[in-house]
Amino acid sequence: MIRVSIDIAPIDIGIELAGVEETGAGAVASFTGIVRGDDGVTCLELEHYPGMTEAVLCDLAEQAMARWSLLSVVIVHRVGPMVPGERVVLVATAAAHRQAALEACASLIDRLKTEAPFWKREVRGGGAGWVEARAGDHQAAARWSDQAAAFD
DSSP: OEEEEESSSOOOHHHHHHHHTTOOSSSEEEEEOOOOOGGGGGEEEEEEOOOOHHHHHHHHHHHHHHHHHHSSEEEEOEEEEOOOOOOOEEEEEEEEEEEEEEEEEEHHHHHHHHSSOOEEEEEEEEEEEEEEEOOOHHHHHHHHHHHHHHHO
């Protein structure tokens, strides 16, 4: 089962994880991204390209399902304005065993940060600016591609 959702509504982790746990998996791993108030950030605004962003997230989920033989992948991402402390994203994976669930979850969040077309704008003090993916984000995502190439 794959569930991908992009919405302005808050993420209810309990509901999302309950759906993943119903698959009968032996392991469920999840990651929750939360808006940080670093350096005076008062608001994080996310925009996306409807249709394209969902397609990319579905593709990433399908690749993870195949690579780790998952039973379920859930990706829920918010868009719109959010304040520090609010949830931005939830990624949850279910597998027969923990290693597959943990690796798949880590891979999905690393790849989502660099491959999914979201635009982030931070508001702080008297100004605002767009946020690019960091070099560390690209390195984290690349390690999953490098590992996949090793299996080919």
